[in-house]
Amino acid sequence: MNWCVVSMRMSKQMFGSFGSVMLVPFSCFRSLSFSSNSHFTSSHLQQQQHQHLRSSDLVSFEYSDLNLSYNLDQGHVRIRQHVNPLSASFSVPAQVPDWNMVFADPTLPLMVDIGCGSGRFLMWLAKRNPKVSNYLGLEIRQKLVKRAELWVKDMTLDNIHFLFANATISFKQLVESYPGPLRLVSILCPDPHFKKRHHKRRVLQKPLVGAIVDNLIPGGQLFVQSDVLEVALDMRIQFDEFDALKHIDTLNPAMPCDDEGWLLRNPMGIRTEREIHAEFEGAKIYRRLYQKQM
Numbered sequence: 001m002n003w004c005v006v007s008m009r010m011s012k013q014m015f016g017s018f019g020s021v022m023l024v025p026f027s028c029f030r031s032l033s034f035s036s037n038s039h040f041t042s043s044h045l046q047q048q049q050h051q052h053l054r055s056s057d058l059v060s061f062e063y064s065d066l067n068l069s070y071n072l073d074q075g076h077v078r079i080r081q082h083v084n085p086l087s088a089s090f091s092v093p094a095q096v097p098d099w100n101m102v103f104a105d106p107t108l109p110l111m112v113d114i115g116c117g118s119g120r121f122l123m124w125l126a127k128r129n130p131k132v133s134n135y136l137g138l139e140i141r142q143k144l145v146k147r148a149e150l151w152v153k154d155m156t157l158d159n160i161h162f163l164f165a166n167a168t169i170s171f172k173q174l175v176e177s178y179p180g181p182l183r184l185v186s187i188l189c190p191d192p193h194f195k196k197r198h199h200k201r202r203v204l205q206k207p208l209v210g211a212i213v214d215n216l217i218p219g220g221q222l223f224v225q226s227d228v229l230e231v232a233l234d235m236r237i238q239f240d241e242f243d244a245l246k247h248i249d250t251l252n253p254a255m256p257c258d259d260e261g262w263l264l265r266n267p268m269g270i271r272t273e274r275e276i277h278a279e280f281e282g283a284k285i286y287r288r289l290y291q292k293q294m
């Protein structure tokens, strides 16, 4: 593979310890909307990026390991911003799948991502951890689930599955029927539903909170984050209640928080799409990582 060193005028926050210089596989560059002229220089790039870099390019870039760019167009779907919350199909729990049919080894520890969006965050993790962990994405927009399933098929991963489900009412039955242990649950940048009378549409409701805490194995973790302080606080207040959940900074000094108790870094090794867009716009991400007591 050809590599090029690129000086990027982006905030350090975006690429963490890479700072402002990155090694970029040449092929990734072509998937961004930069000039594919091979004579370009670093200053050309800086100029171009300044003018043209969009956060969707950053998303493709961050997920370039998945090698999905070649079928992104084919998989392009127009997706409405919100689903109709009154639709009857969202008020019945999803059917529990035959776990033997969806995972090669359904006894592996499970990670569940609630409101997984495009699913690429979870695919990245699944590709990194074959035969170690299974990954389940729950998403209420059916088109996103269909596209994610096509991608998974192309990638021939056997440790990931996506379900069209209202996580608020489906999570409990799903994880309680799963043969292996529940190792990790994530709720990342959930839809905010700002108006007070719409708070009941938020994905994290009391019964879901209980089902997560009850079903995590001892030592299992819960990761929540939002770029909206109010939404992050809403989740935090609900989980801080539980003595069984300890925040990670009290257990692991390598994972420090700021003065307000928000985790300083994303502990997953990859950002979600919403997170990339929000950081591109300069927003802060409010994160909490809990561990269930042994």
Ligand SMILES: C[S@@+](CC[C@H](N)C(=O)[O-])C[C@H]1O[C@@H](n2cnc3c(N)ncnc32)[C@H](O)[C@@H]1O
Pocket: 114, 115, 116, 117, 118, 138, 139, 140, 141, 165, 166, 167, 168, 187, 188, 189, 190, 191, 202, 203, 272, 273, 274, 275
């Ligand atoms: C703002 S997006 C964030 C997606 C992804 N986690 C990220 O950080 O990029 C929130 C996602 O949650 C999904 N969602 C909202 N309510 C849900 C529910 N009750 N069950 C499952 N998914 C839900 C939405 O359809 C949307 O895809």
Ligand SMILES: *[C@@H]1O[C@H](CO)[C@@H](O)[C@H](O)[C@H]1NC(C)=O
Pocket: 067, 070
């Ligand atoms: C990406 O996928 C294309 C199409 O299947 C394939 O030709 C190419 O070799 C893949 N690249 C990598 C780096 O896996």
Ligand SMILES: *[C@@H]1O[C@H](CO)[C@@H](O)[C@H](O)[C@H]1NC(C)=O
Pocket: 083, 084, 085, 086, 087, 090, 091, 140, 166, 168, 169, 200, 201
């Ligand atoms: C999911 O189910 C809950 C509980 O029935 C409901 O309040 C919520 O509106 C549903 N979510 C969506 C997005 O339809």
